[in-house]
Amino acid sequence: MTHLVVKDLTAGYGDARVLHGVGLTVGEGEICAILGPNGAGKTTLLRALSGMIRARGTVTLGGADLTGHPPDTLARQGVAHVPEGRGTFMPLTVEENLRLGAYVRRRGPELEADLDRIHGYFPVLKTRLKQAAGSLSGGEQQMLAIGRALMSRPRLLLLDEPSLGLAPLVTRELFRIVQAINAEERTTVVVVEQNAHLALGIAQQAHVLETGRIVLSGTAEEIRADEQVAQSYLGYRV
Numbered sequence: 001m002t003h004l005v006v007k008d009l010t011a012g013y014g015d016a017r018v019l020h021g022v023g024l025t026v027g028e029g030e031i032c033a034i035l036g037p038n039g040a041g042k043t044t045l046l047r048a049l050s051g052m053i054r055a056r057g058t059v060t061l062g063g064a065d066l067t068g069h070p071p072d073t074l075a076r077q078g079v080a081h082v083p084e085g086r087g088t089f090m091p092l093t094v095e096e097n098l099r100l101g102a103y104v105r106r107r108g109p110e111l112e113a114d115l116d117r118i119h120g121y122f123p124v125l126k127t128r129l130k131q132a133a134g135s136l137s138g139g140e141q142q143m144l145a146i147g148r149a150l151m152s153r154p155r156l157l158l159l160d161e162p163s164l165g166l167a168p169l170v171t172r173e174l175f176r177i178v179q180a181i182n183a184e185e186r187t188t189v190v191v192v193e194q195n196a197h198l199a200l201g202i203a204q205q206a207h208v209l210e211t212g213r214i215v216l217s218g219t220a221e222e223i224r225a226d227e228q229v230a231q232s233y234l235g236y237r238v
């Protein structure tokens with residue numbers, strides 16, 4: 001079933017248009033990878049999907065029209081965005097960051113259950129609850145950022161370069177956890193990633209974005225199998 005439908009999306013900053021009519025669909029419970037060179041507009045696409053910047057076009061999630069709504073409305077509709085640079089509150093503790101992630105929902109006993117759920121995915125966070133987020137390692141901070149996003153029980157999880165600055169081993173572990181979250185919660189995921197190999201390893205489908213346009217779409221296997229694509233856009237040989 002199609003979950004996220006994006007049609008003819010244009011967005012930018014001031015007079016500078018960055019996205020030029022982007023269209024894509026993501027099935028419910030699927031992982032979709034967005035690949036492409038620096039400056040292609042990948043971050044801008046996620047910002048437009050979470051309402052951080054104004055966009056024109058249409059965005060629907062599970063049939064509900066999300067177009068043009070502010071970020072807090074979209075968060076209530078189930079969109080969680082883990083931005084580039086993670087967006088955790090450094091002076092606050094791990095626990096405070098996690099609890100803040102649930103702000104779009106009513107408080108209640110399920111909040112404690114959700115904290116347990118997050119600790120299940122990221123056991124290391126449980127041992128760091130009273131520690132300031134700013135004192136965590138890069139990998140732990142990325143885990144906290146994803147954990148915080150999960151506290152809102154998202155229907156759509158937007159991840160911007162989760163591997164940025166992390167060691168390969170930590171990145172692989174992180175992607176394994178994202179895959180587990182997707183499998184267990186059926187959360188639809190859109191992941192922007194420079195590490196195409198890793199992203200294609202967990203995604204069902206992928207889109208290559210270049211200068212604000214989608215230049216190639218296909219299943220993860222199709223994109224991986226296209227050697228020319230691999231060389232021109234993904235920066236590696238298959």
Ligand SMILES: Nc1ncnc2c1ncn2[C@@H]1O[C@H](COP(=O)(O)OP(=O)(O)OP(=O)(O)O)[C@@H](O)[C@H]1O
Nearest residue numbers: 013016018036037038039040041042043044045084
């Ligand atoms: N806040 C902003 N104000 C003005 N221009 C911006 C802003 N953020 C991004 N841009 C411009 O928009 C274009 C697309 O940037 P974007 O960050 O979406 O690319 P990206 O594909 O995420 O790149 P990267 O792989 O380097 O993260 C770039 O030309 C960039 O300079």
Ligand SMILES: [Mg+2]
Nearest residue numbers: 042043044084
């Ligand atoms: Mg970016």
